[in-house]
Amino acid sequence: xxxxxxxxxxxxxxxxxxxxxxxxxxxxxxxxxxxxxxxxxxxxxxxxxxxxxxxxxxxxxxxxxxxxxxxxxxxxxxxxxxxxxxxxxxxxxxxxxxxxxxxxxxxxxxxxxxxxxxxxxxxxxxxxxxxxxxxxxxxxxxxxxxxxxxxxxxxxxxxxxxxxxxxxxxxxxxxxxxxxxxxxxxxxxxxxxxxxxxxxxxxxxxxxxxxxxxxxxxxxxxxxxxxxxxxxxxxxxxxxxxxxxxxxxxxxxxxxxxxxxxxxxxxxxxxxxxxxxxxxxxxxxxxxxxxxxxxxxxxxxxxxxxxxxxxxxxxxxxxxxxxxxxxxxxxxxxxxxxxxxxxxxxxxxxxxxxxxxxxxxxxxxxxxxxxxxxxxxxxxxxxxxxxxxxxxxxxxxxxxxx
Amino acid sequence: xxxxxxxxxxxxxxxxxxxxxxxxxxxxxxxxxxxxxxxxxxxxxxxxxxxxxxxxxxxxxxxxxxxxxxxxxxxxxxxxxxxxxxxxxxxxxxxxxxxxxxxxxxxxxxxxxxxxxxxxxxxxxxxxxxxxxxxxxxxxxxxxxxxxxxxxxxxxxxxxxxxxxxxxxxxxxxxxxxxxxxxxxxxxxxxxxxxxxxxxxxxxxxxxxxxxxxxxxxxxxxxxxxxxxxxxxxxxxxxxxxxxxxxxxxxxxxxxxxxxxxxxxxxxxxxxxxxxxxxxxxxxxxxxxxxxxxxxxxxxxxxxxxxxxxxxxxxxxxxxxxxxxxxxxxxxxxxxxxxxxxxxxxxxxxxxxxxxxxxxxxxxxxxxxxxxxxxxxxxxxxxxxxxxxxxxxxxxxxxxxx
Numbered sequence: 023x024x025x026x027x028x029x030x031x032x033x034x035x036x037x038x039x040x041x042x043x044x045x046x047x048x049x050x051x052x053x054x055x056x057x058x059x060x061x062x063x064x065x066x067x068x069x070x071x072x073x074x075x076x077x078x079x080x081x082x083x084x085x086x087x088x089x090x091x092x093x094x095x096x097x098x099x100x101x102x103x104x105x106x107x108x109x110x111x112x113x114x115x116x117x118x119x120x121x122x123x124x125x126x127x128x129x130x131x132x133x134x135x136x137x138x139x140x141x142x143x144x145x146x147x148x149x150x151x152x153x154x155x156x157x158x159x160x161x162x163x164x165x166x167x168x169x170x171x172x173x174x175x176x177x178x179x180x181x182x183x184x185x186x187x188x189x190x191x192x193x194x195x196x197x198x199x200x201x202x203x204x205x206x207x208x209x210x211x212x213x214x215x216x217x218x219x220x221x222x223x224x225x226x227x228x229x230x231x232x233x234x235x236x237x238x239x240x241x242x243x244x245x246x247x248x249x250x251x252x253x254x255x256x257x258x259x260x261x262x263x264x265x266x267x268x269x270x271x272x273x274x275x276x277x278x279x280x281x282x283x284x285x286x287x288x289x290x291x292x293x294x295x296x297x298x299x300x301x302x303x304x305x306x307x308x309x310x311x312x313x314x315x316x317x318x319x320x321x322x323x324x325x326x327x328x329x330x331x332x333x334x335x336x337x338x339x340x341x342x343x344x345x346x347x348x349x350x351x352x353x354x355x356x357x358x359x360x361x362x363x364x365x366x367x368x369x370x371x372x373x374x375x376x377x378x379x380x381x382x383x384x385x386x387x388x389x390x391x392x393x394x395x396x397x398x399x400x401x402x403x404x405x406x407x408x409x410x411x412x413x414x415x416x417x418x419x420x421x422x423x424x
Numbered sequence: 425x426x427x428x429x430x431x432x433x434x435x436x437x438x439x440x441x442x443x444x445x446x447x448x449x450x451x452x453x454x455x456x457x458x459x460x461x462x463x464x465x466x467x468x469x470x471x472x473x474x475x476x477x478x479x480x481x482x483x484x485x486x487x488x489x490x491x492x493x494x495x496x497x498x499x500x501x502x503x504x505x506x507x508x509x510x511x512x513x514x515x516x517x518x519x520x521x522x523x524x525x526x527x528x529x530x531x532x533x534x535x536x537x538x539x540x541x542x543x544x545x546x547x548x549x550x551x552x553x554x555x556x557x558x559x560x561x562x563x564x565x566x567x568x569x570x571x572x573x574x575x576x577x578x579x580x581x582x583x584x585x586x587x588x589x590x591x592x593x594x595x596x597x598x599x600x601x602x603x604x605x606x607x608x609x610x611x612x613x614x615x616x617x618x619x620x621x622x623x624x625x626x627x628x629x630x631x632x633x634x635x636x637x638x639x640x641x642x643x644x645x646x647x648x649x650x651x652x653x654x655x656x657x658x659x660x661x662x663x664x665x666x667x668x669x670x671x672x673x674x675x676x677x678x679x680x681x682x683x684x685x686x687x688x689x690x691x692x693x694x695x696x697x698x699x700x701x702x703x704x705x706x707x708x709x710x711x712x713x714x715x716x717x718x719x720x721x722x723x724x725x726x727x728x729x730x731x732x733x734x735x736x737x738x739x740x741x742x743x744x745x746x747x748x749x750x751x752x753x754x755x756x757x758x759x760x761x762x763x764x765x766x767x768x769x770x771x772x773x774x775x776x777x778x779x780x781x782x783x784x785x786x787x788x789x790x791x792x793x794x795x796x797x798x799x800x801x802x803x804x805x806x807x808x809x810x811x812x813x814x815x816x817x818x819x820x821x822x823x824x825x826x
Binding site: 070071072073074102104105106107108109139140141142143245246247248250325326327328331332334335337339340341342344345346347348349351352353354355356357368369372373374411412413415416417418419420421 | 472473474475476504506507508509510511541542543544647648649652727728729730733734736737739741742743744746747748749750751753754755756757758759770771774775776813814815817818819820821822823
């Protein structure tokens with residue numbers, strides 16, 4: 023199974039879309055609609071942050087009402103509609119009503135998603151104008167620009183597609199995602215929208231999407247900050263005409279594999295485009311007592327400003343990696359641990375190896391770094407993807423608002 | 425009770441000291457000894473990091489053997505003697521033996537402390553030379569330079585002293601501390617050494633020192649990274665000649681107050697000298713369900729790279745503060761919360777106030793910022809002290825080693 027070139031979120035059968043510059047951002051496209059011809063089965067994950075943006079609060083309520091059915095997405099960037107109180111909720115409901123009227127479906131089957139600055143009201147004049155324009159221009163080709171309209175500080179669009187056969191029918195599975203800063207998923211992160219034309223058992227869709235999010239989006243971090251607007255969702259509209267994919271079947275296994283491949287690639291694309299990032303760093307913890315411990319240590323390293331600054335400068339200060347693993351209250355015994363970077367041991371069975379600083383700096387020079395900490399205690403492991411911490415990260419976030 | 429000018433760690437009766445440049449660092453003083461004329465009662469807190477530096481492992485063993493008695497400290501900067509395996513432990517024991525011979529006390533009554541780069545062996549030739557030199561130069565005046573010898577990336581020395589009367593006798597209480605990066609205490613942080621000539625009940629000393637550390641050192645953060653070498657200790661040698669200070673007595677209350685004042689001022693001095701810091705930020709959480717929740721939210725805000733970068737740039741992006749409080753899995757309801765900075769409300773009862781960006785930027789311009797988040801849920805509160813995240817933090821930590 024391989025990713026194909028130039029995928030669009032509207033490639034699966036029955037999806038159309040359109041995107042435009044409505045004025046929430048200064049110049050780039052900032053509003054899009056993605057619509058299925060028929061209501062789709064949906065699985066959606068939202069931020070665990072106690073501060074949930076208005077569109078998430080409304081979406082959670084509507085998905086409960088419809089039994090997780092969804093037909094249309096409307097997504098804006100440039101304004102998160104978070105920390106906006108009652109007015110924010112009113113604006114979401116007004117958005118749904120306006121669009122429902124234009125495309126003639128119930129407002130409960132529409133999900134609004136927002137990303138951008140927190141604490142400012144949505145400009146509803148721009149929203150109204152945008153909805154009227156986009157509703158008249160929905161097309162399969164129009165889906166190509168949606169990947170751009172959902173970006174904020176991202177420097178590249180992130181669009182992925184897979185085709186595979188299940189139960190004798192061609193299935194298409196596509197995803198677009200955004201994210202660059204305020205990245206540490208918890209249940210879901212940033213924005214990730216997946217479409218497919220597969221006909222699939224709804225419970226199995228929920229289960230396989232949850233598992234895929236857990237091991238892809240929930241294993242990346244740029245700056246350890248869980249956002250107020252994190253949303254990951256999949257819409258399966260069944261228009262491929264395949265016999266329903268079910269759990270435990272061969273086609274179920276293929277679907278799970280495809281979904282995991284897609285979500286992992288989408289999640290990694292966010293880290294590669296991390297704010298100010300100059301490195302793509304894979305942190306593997308091996309030989310831990312259990313997955314929870316391994317995950318804690320991996321995130322302890324990945325989120326340490328000290329480790330990240332050292333990675334940026336190729337500073338051979340590997341002791342910071344050990345100490346970051348040690349500080350997270352997981353079972354870790356430095357006296358039996360091993361540490362290696364890109365295959366070369368720095369520390370083995372609790373003893374530092376005699377490498378000089380120039381050798382270690384050379385080891386840290388590549389853009390892609392694989393840091394492996396083996397606890398030599400148990401059988402569990404975890405892999406987290408992250409970035410370094412550069413001057414540009416500080417610059418971007420000291421001046422984001424203005 | 426007021427801090428007096430030009431305090432020395434050897435001001436309490438019976439303490440002498442000396443400091444020098446032994447060669448662990450390039451230029452600045454890097455080795456010192458602080459000695460009490462008689463064995464002192466000690467309370468010591470060490471890092472909770474699973475990666476504990478060699479001197480801490482030896483110290484914890486010796487304090488058990490002696491029933492928390494201690495007579496002499498030997499402290500070096502420029503090398504942490506952490507991640508150094510069995511050789512690191514051997515080097516600590518050799519250091520204690522060398523000094524014990526020179527000053528004629530049992531090695532178990534000496535505590536070695538180290539701070540600096542992790543993962544490199546101590547240069548024992550420099551240590552031997554330093555010990556022989558310092559042991560011949562111990563004096564009350566010599567204690568003045570000790571505050572300098574314990575520094576690493578710190579830009580200023582941090583030395584504090586209080587005098588008070590307890591049970592009719594003058595008591596002196598002094599402390600020196602270091603720390604600038606790799607700062608988030610847990611049980612203790614960085615290095616903090618306190619001396620006093622008070623005669624005090626040992627259990628009460630332990631209890632009051634634990635409480636003072638908990639509410640001073642354990643409430644600061646520069647970068648959320650708990651160090652391998654964190655040590656805070658107090659030595660009370662009883663040479664003031666006062667009747668023993670006990671728990672629950674008027675003199676006990678005075679001692680507790682003095683110790684808390686001293687430790688808070690020492691801890692805040694570390695934040696003021698935080699690596700690359702341009703701001704001193706006090707984060708207060710009020711109206712939380714309990715202290716644990718309040719503390720989690722305060723540290724969630726204080727350790728967010730996004731919040732810290734916004735503070736550096738005076739970026740009026742206050743939504744990041746709310747979202748950082750929301751992400752730490754504490755009880756927090758944004759719909760009833762208030763947020764204010766230096767007394768001005770930005771968000772009240774769940775609604776953003778209409779301030780323009782220029783007004784908010786002006787509010788964030790001062791070096792000292794008081795951020796107060798009132799949860800309006802319960803009665804608990806917590807205060808954490810922290811810094812912003814500047815280009816210089818990244819620079820210092822991308823190039824620390826070289």
